[in-house]
Amino acid sequence: MAARQVTNTSKQDLREKARMIRREVLRxxxxxxxxxxxxxxxxxxxxxxxxxxxxxxxxxEPQWADRDRFTMGKGHAAIGLYPVLADLGFFPASDLxxxxxxxxxxxxxxDMKKVKGADFSSGSIGHNLxxxxxxxxxxxxxxxxxxxxxMMGDGEQTEGQVWEAAISAAHWNLSNLVGLVDxxxxxxxxxxxxxxxxxxxxxxxxxxxxxxxxxxxxxxxDQVFDALNRALNAPREKPCCVLAYTVAGKGVSFMEGxxxxxxxxxxxxxxxxxxxxxxxxxxx
Amino acid sequence: MTQxxxxxxxxxxxxxxxxxxxxxSTVTDAFDAATWDMVVSLGLSQQLTTGKVLTxxxxxxxxxxVVCTADLGxxxxxxxxxxxxxxxxxxxxxxxxxxxxxxxxLATTGMLPVISNYSFFxxxxxxxxxxxxxxxxxxxxxxxxxxSGIAMGFYGTSHHCCEDIGALRTLANLTLxxxxxxxxxxxxxxxxxxxxxxxYFRTGRGREAQVYDSxxxxxxxxxxxxREGKHATVFAIGNLVKASLDAAAILAKEGVxxxxxxxxxxxxxxxxxxxxxxxxxxxxxxxxxxxxxxGLGAAIAEVIAGEGLAARLTSIGMPDEYSLLGPPTHLxxxxxxxxxxxAAKVRSALSV
Numbered sequence: 001m002a003a004r005q006v007t008n009t010s011k012q013d014l015r016e017k018a019r020m021i022r023r024e025v026l027r028x029x030x031x032x033x034x035x036x037x038x039x040x041x042x043x044x045x046x047x048x049x050x051x052x053x054x055x056x057x058x059x060x061e062p063q064w065a066d067r068d069r070f071t072m073g074k075g076h077a078a079i080g081l082y083p084v085l086a087d088l089g090f091f092p093a094s095d096l097x098x099x100x101x102x103x104x105x106x107x108x109x110x111d112m113k114k115v116k117g118a119d120f121s122s123g124s125i126g127h128n129l130x131x132x133x134x135x136x137x138x139x140x141x142x143x144x145x146x147x148x149x150x151m152m153g154d155g156e157q158t159e160g161q162v163w164e165a166a167i168s169a170a171h172w173n174l175s176n177l178v179g180l181v182d183x184x185x186x187x188x189x190x191x192x193x194x195x196x197x198x199x200x201x202x203x204x205x206x207x208x209x210x211x212x213x214x215x216x217x218x219x220x221x222d223q224v225f226d227a228l229n230r231a232l233n234a235p236r237e238k239p240c241c242v243l244a245y246t247v248a249g250k251g252v253s254f255m256e257g258x259x260x261x262x263x264x265x266x267x268x269x270x271x272x273x274x275x276x277x278x279x280x281x282x283x284x
Numbered sequence: 285m286t287q288x289x290x291x292x293x294x295x296x297x298x299x300x301x302x303x304x305x306x307x308x309s310t311v312t313d314a315f316d317a318a319t320w321d322m323v324v325s326l327g328l329s330q331q332l333t334t335g336k337v338l339t340x341x342x343x344x345x346x347x348x349x350v351v352c353t354a355d356l357g358x359x360x361x362x363x364x365x366x367x368x369x370x371x372x373x374x375x376x377x378x379x380x381x382x383x384x385x386x387x388x389x390l391a392t393t394g395m396l397p398v399i400s401n402y403s404f405f406x407x408x409x410x411x412x413x414x415x416x417x418x419x420x421x422x423x424x425x426x427x428x429x430x431x432s433g434i435a436m437g438f439y440g441t442s443h444h445c446c447e448d449i450g451a452l453r454t455l456a457n458l459t460l461x462x463x464x465x466x467x468x469x470x471x472x473x474x475x476x477x478x479x480x481x482x483x484y485f486r487t488g489r490g491r492e493a494q495v496y497d498s499x500x501x502x503x504x505x506x507x508x509x510x511r512e513g514k515h516a517t518v519f520a521i522g523n524l525v526k527a528s529l530d531a532a533a534i535l536a537k538e539g540v541x542x543x544x545x546x547x548x549x550x551x552x553x554x555x556x557x558x559x560x561x562x563x564x565x566x567x568x569x570x571x572x573x574x575x576x577x578x579g580l581g582a583a584i585a586e587v588i589a590g591e592g593l594a595a596r597l598t599s600i601g602m603p604d605e606y607s608l609l610g611p612p613t614h615l616x617x618x619x620x621x622x623x624x625x626x627a628a629k630v631r632s633a634l635s636v
Contacts, residue, residue, distance in 0.1 A: 134389020
């Protein structure tokens with residue numbers, strides 16, 4: 001199977017993919033009774049553009065050596081990734097029905113040994129930029145055209161190891177590495193910037209030696225494509241960090257912009273309302 | 285001076301002072317007191333052969349080997365690999381957790397990363413990263429944790445590592461082995477190069493006495509019987525292998541026949557060797573430069589208790605407390621981790 005093509009994907013198709021992600025997040029969370037709605041809804045457009053427009057992956061050859069890698073520092077949003085991987089054909093869509101059940105490959109955080117298409121395991125915040133640095137080094141060692149995208153959360157920016165990794169990526173001029181920070185503003189204990197202030201992130205990443213692209217609206221598909229396309233495909237000498245400003249819980253009015261739905265569980269009435277809003281919404 | 289410090293027990297007890305000879309050489313015969321300087325004294329770390337072995341393997345065609353360190357390429361003796369293969373040598377600076385994660389990432393691309401770092405910064409600081417990034421993912425990463433135990437002597441307790449076996453022994457997928465000298469390191473790295481999964485090699489500072497004249501037999505789950513004996517068996521690792529051989533020589537003059545086994549494979553452990561000793565005489569000793577809690581002795585105790593073997597175990601190692609600082613050989617003597625110390629423990633084990 002050839003690498004995925006950027007062309008000929010209509011905006012309407014992409015909007016529907018993002019809706020599919022959000023619907024599946026609702027459905028899968030209903031299986032286990034608890035989930036990271038807010039964290040997954042904020043990245044729906046980012047995942048859509050990455051997987052349906054930009055990343056070179058082969059669902060029928062998940063370990064293809066020259067593929068682009070995608071790692072999730074914010075592994076708790078894997079519930080948003082699984083439906084994409086299933087939709088692309090990495091594993092049967094019926095596997096989604098086993099989400100979090102005893103022995104299922106699909107848990108709240110991704111496991112690379114169990115989930116085809118998941119390039120690394122995560123769950124411990126702050127690890128995956130380091131892992132991605134290693135992947136980028138390894139790809140360069142082997143002359144591979146593969147690139148690495150590491151999605152992090154804004155709360156994750158408080159982890160010291162992120163900045164260890166940032167230093168090393170700049171030191172080795174890892175131009176094949178993209179850091180993608182989903183700045184949805186929400187954390188487990190409250191508003192991320194109130195729990196621990198990490199802004200100004202642009203100045204920080206620039207000071208650490210990275211190119212920085214500020215994505216002002218991480219739900220506008222044109223803006224998302226422009227930012228991620230530049231990050232991945234523009235010639236550069238350094239690693240690139242995309243600061244994606246998003247809305248926690250985007251797509252469901254009573255979740256939007258609140259940190260309380262970082263983790264939670266919808267009752268039947270609210271669940272119906274959430275489905276309706278997602279199905280009728282025109283995000284992007 | 286505060287009341288509390290007045291009443292504190294002095295560390296330099298009369299017993300410790302009485303045992304000191306401040307003029308004596310404190311490490312090996314080659315040691316020169318003027319060369320304790322960190323860099324100048326590196327020539328003394330003859331047993332840290334990691335860099336030489338990896339260079340040999342790479343020159344023989346293993347172009348997947350990459351070496352990772354965290355500003356400790358010189359003292360852990362891998363810097364020469366970096367000079368020979370600069371594109372495959374990654375010095376992360378003092379950022380151990382980042383190094384561990386990146387090694388995992390490198391492994392996913394088909395490279396064979398070998399981490400060479402002090403054990404206390406690798407195994408203890410990096411434990412969660414080793415667990416989540418390398419062991420949970422079951423990746424082909426080799427870790428060489430050097431300067432384990434109390435080898436760093438007067439650099440102090442922060443630089444001692446008597447807890448790594450206990451911590452690492454609980455990590456599923458991890459193979460844990462302890463090569464006791466330079467030839468053992470060569471055998472360990474070379475024979476396991478194609479093993480699928482992570483391996484942690486616990487080594488000393490490199491100033492240990494040589495045990496093997498050439499690379500010994502080596503296998504995961506194996507051990508080496510170095511001296512047969514019919515009265516008791518000591519299962520030793522690291523520095524304590526030589527100390528146990530010294531103890532056997534001391535005890536031979538007293539008519540005691542001590543068996544010495546280099547039980548280098550800690551996880552998985554050589555259960556047959558433990559069964560054999562239990563069947564033969566039932567007097568078993570473990571000897572390690574590690575806290576007696578959770579280390580090699582505990583691993584042997586699990587075999588004895590789990591299989592209901594008729595054996596009595598005496599654990600030789602560091603007491604369950606933070607170590608004193610001092611010149612290494614003074615510490616080894618103080619804690620009974622030299623030939624005389626092991627011999628004394630054997631005598632009391634036999635007299636019970």
